[in-house]
Amino acid sequence: MVTGRRALLAAPAAALLPRAVQARAAQPGRPAREADVFETLLTRAAQLLTGRAADPGDTDVAAALARLETAATDLWQRLDRSPSRTALWSDLSPATEPGNFGQSYTRLRTLALAWATQGTRLTASEEVAEALVGALRFLHDEAYHAQAHESGNWWFWEIGAPRALLDSCVLVRAHLPADDLSRYLAAVDRFCPDPDRRTNSPSLSETGANRADKCLIVALRGLLGRDEGKLASARDGLSDSRDSGRNTLFGYVTSGDGFYEDGSFVQHEAVAYTGSYGNVLLTGVAQALALLADSPWAVTDTHVEAVYEAVEKSFAPLVFDGLMADAVRGRAVSREQHSDHTAGAALISTVLLLAESAPAARAKRWRALVKGWIGRNRSYPYVDEADVPQVVRAKALLADGHVRPAERPALHVVFADMDRVVHRRPRWALALSLSSRRIAGYEAGNGENLHGWYTGDGMTYLYTEDDLGQFGDGFWPTVDPYRLPGTTVEVRHREDAGTGAGTGLYLPSNRAAGGAALEGRFGVSAMELIGVEGSPRAKKAWFFLDNALVALGAGIRSGEGRRVETVVENRNLHAHGTSALRVDGVRMPGTQGWSQAFDRAGWAHLEGVGGYVFPAGAALRALREERTGAWRDINTGADTAGSSTPLTRRYLTLWFDHGTSPADAGYAYAVLPGASAAATARWRVSRPVRVAANSPTVQAVESRRDGLTAAHFWQAGTAAGLATDGTASVVVRRGHGEAAVSVADPSRTADRVTVRLPFPVRSVLSSDDTVALTPGRRPLLTVAVGGSRGHTHHARLT
Incomplete structure (x- = not known):
């Protein structure tokens, strides 16, 4: 959402009201205060979308305006405005399909933003306003109206379409005929009447991010319809007053969806989702607090403190220089337009908004965190993709000499309630993704995350200060999905997951997954691996030290007649990477397609990444390869499908081959992030860490x-x-x-x-x-x- 000060904001307040609302406000005896509060909040809703005063002469603001103008102009030029149209855009035909009308509303919101933002070529255009009014009427008549029946993905009907529709109505409300607005609100009442229940399954209570989304939708519907009851329902929905707080967004849960006291966040009952649905929940709460502040429907629940605590307890440990850990983004990792840095940027935007309503001490700490994240991420500069209000907030923070950027922390956190572990040192961070009968190995569905089979089987995500693009630069569509770092897998073909309608998750049968943390600096974690169909099986453990991760595996067995591998590393070297690999001090060839087996390797070093030590020597395999894939290979979703454009990335892979149907195999290796080749060699000789035991016991x-x-x-x-x-x-x-x-x-x-x-x-x-x-x-x-x-x-x- 990109914006600046709207031309409409210069108009008299009454001119901003829909015509029918103007008439109501002018009725004799009607309290002026009521008209004022609704209009005040509607203006605020528009400003949350478009922002308020911004200097178009500022280079970064001008760039944000240009991005909005480019996107909106493309949509405007391709918009079918003919009387005989059957869709608004040819690639979203027929308009009656939920994915198509859902995306059509989203595109109309972009057009409305450009129209309502001062400084674009579409600003205040009568032609654009007329086309927007007609397009909204078309979608209502053809697809999204109170007499329609849900089909396909419920989300488009109950969240996606109504939110984009209402945002558009807020922005162009001065041009909307009263009858049109009334029909649109009736459609919203049909599919999202309150925040508490799933319309297509009335016995299902909304939780987490979905509840937050619906609270915003009901609040906007209440403002546009001047309905105090709806606004009270939106406010109370945040606290789940209807069910005595059972699904409140302002508290901790001990099972199911929501925030846990240890910082975990779960959605869909069993998926670690801090960086996706958790982000959405936090954003929804921040927007609700901002929208309803200083009004009769302001949020007064004192338990909102739990959401404030989540910024530092749930989110901050998972952010490395503005990147959100993929280990907690679920099936969103397969979305081309939603990378780790865009998820991190969304969190930054939300935290800066939330800071405007938070207690001063918390806001000060958050602003220091954000200033550090923005300042250190030069690979994906925040302001290069932010919209105007986000640019304005960020630049004000960066210019504030009283806020010192927070340094990267050294910490170790076990998120026991979502089977995730984070280990951080000032120059690197490592996330460990586990699973159990409680927390899913992966989630797939609606055509998303087609190759996520092993992401919860002990995948280790290593982030370094010198390579912020490791997982964001085409990693997921090009990496070998059977060789994810840290995993032990059978060599076998897997069919695409999640190709049908709806979402589903895979829960393995093991109980053990998690570990102990000491002093917030050290830890041990373990997972009993029980693969699909019960094979392979392994006892896997990870030991988190000051400058190293030590990984042990024991009791590895498979009775399926398949080969079993443990992957030490599978590093994305990007499109043209030539990082040197040394094994026991000898530089290996840099040609693509090179591979070699080492009978008894003592250590290896990958330039720009760090060292790998094999305490007892190891039969190591190494491979350099170029891999080509497309985002559509892993995501064919209705509104998230990736492009078919081929991407090619180079990879350096290190692994152990345990042979076919191993009965009691094992492994031991240490990862030394950021270590030089010389330091790795010394570590191998000095043996500062001793493997004291590595057995199934x-x-x-x-x-x-x-x-x-x-x-x-x-x-x-x-x-x-x-x-x-x-x-x-x-x-x-x-x-x-x-x-x-x-x-x-x-x-x-x-x-x-x-x-x-x-x-x-x-x-x-x-x-x-x-x-x-x-x-x-x-x-x-x-x-x-x-x-x-x-x-x-x-x-x-x-």
Whole structure:
């Protein structure tokens, strides 16, 4: 949405009202206050779309206006304005198809924005206004009216079409005949009468992002129809007053859709969706707060604090220099127009808007975060794609010398309620995508995410400061979807997922997925891999250290007669990348199509990425290749389908071949992000991290430099001096006469677990109330893990 100050804003307030509303406002005895509040909020709704005063002489504002003008002019030139038309645009025919009329309304909104924005060639054009009025009438008569019946994707009927329709009505309301507006509002009442229920399934309560969207739709409908009841319904829908807050957007959930106290966000019951639906929810709340502020329908629910908390707890850990982690974007990763940087930019825009209504202390911290994200992302400059109001907010922030950009954090977060892990250091970030019978391995449907089969099987997403385009530059349509970094897979053909109508998700049968975090800096995570049809099977664990990720696999087996591989790396080198690969110090050929098997590799290094160490030596395979694909190969959705234009990207792949039908295979490797070749070689020789165990019973490492011991016990066992009586993730760090201990049960099967420590302990300095100590030379920690949903329990001992 690009905009500036509208020509309409210079008109008298009454002139902004639809003609019928002007008549109502002029009725004798009608309170002027009522007319004023509706018009005030309608003007505000328009300004949220188009912005207010902006300097068209500003280079960045002018560029934003030019982008809007270019898009709108193209639509205007292709708009069929003939009396015999059967569609508004030839590529959206017939207009009666939900995907086609849904997209037609979206295009009309773009035209209306250009018309309502000062500084474009379409601004205030009578011809454009007349065409918009006619086009809205055409779509109503042909497709979207109160007598129509839902077909196809419900979203177009209940969210997509009504939101774009009402936005357009807000912008051109001064030109809309009263009868037309009345019919449009009747259509909205038919398909989105309230925010609480799914119209095509009245027993289904709306949740999360869908509820937020519908609250905005009902609010806009209330304003345009001057209906106080609708506005109250929109406000109360945010808090779900109808169902006593069961689906409130201003609170935490313990199952199903919404924000969790640990920062997780889930939509569709079982999909980690912070970066897609979570973004939409936050945007909807921010817009509702802004729209209804200082009015009789202002949001007064004090629990809105939960949404404010989400900015730093749920979203910020997942943003690296303005990129939103693909690990939490679900099927949206297959959408050509929705990359990690556009999702990050959407969050930036929302946070800056939300900051205008948030408590001052929070707003100050958010603005520092955003200033850092914008300032460091030179690969995808925020203002180069932002609309006018977004440009104005961003430039005001960048010019504010009182706001210092926040530095990149060093942190480790386990989002136990959505099976995701984030590990960050100042120059790199890593996201780990797990799955279980609780959280989907992937979601597909409506023609989207056709090749997402293995994205939840332990895929590791490595982001570095020198390559912000790793996943945003044609990665998803060109990467080998059978060789995603971090995954263990059978070599087999998979049919496209999600080709039918509706969306569906794949829930694997394993229980264990998650891990323990220590001091917000270190961690261990594990996942029992049980592939589709029960094969392959593996015990996989990841250990997160200061400068490394150590990955272990054990008990890898398959009875299907298929070859099994574990992928160490599959790096996008972009269209012309020539990054050098060294294995044990020897530079490998840079020609495309090169491949080689190494019987006992000790280490490898990829220029511009970092090092890979194989502690016990490994039979390593390496491949350079050019891969060609198109976005349409992975997304054929009605309104999200990708182009058929071929893309070619170069990849460097490292993997282990476990052979055909392995019975008890394993692996061990370390990833050293940003390390030089020399540092990687030294790491291999000095062995600062020791693999203490790697079996189907327990996987463990020791990092002497960090004073750290970490283990995942798949059952009762002993490793590196630690012992447990059952399944648990354990991390221990010793130093200065103290020890910090973290324990979790990512399988969620035990009531309590006992951990025996290998050093004497006198007392507890601090601990969660779920932890009890039996002190002595071989002390015991008894941790009540039952009901904690895989979250970490902490203790500090002396």
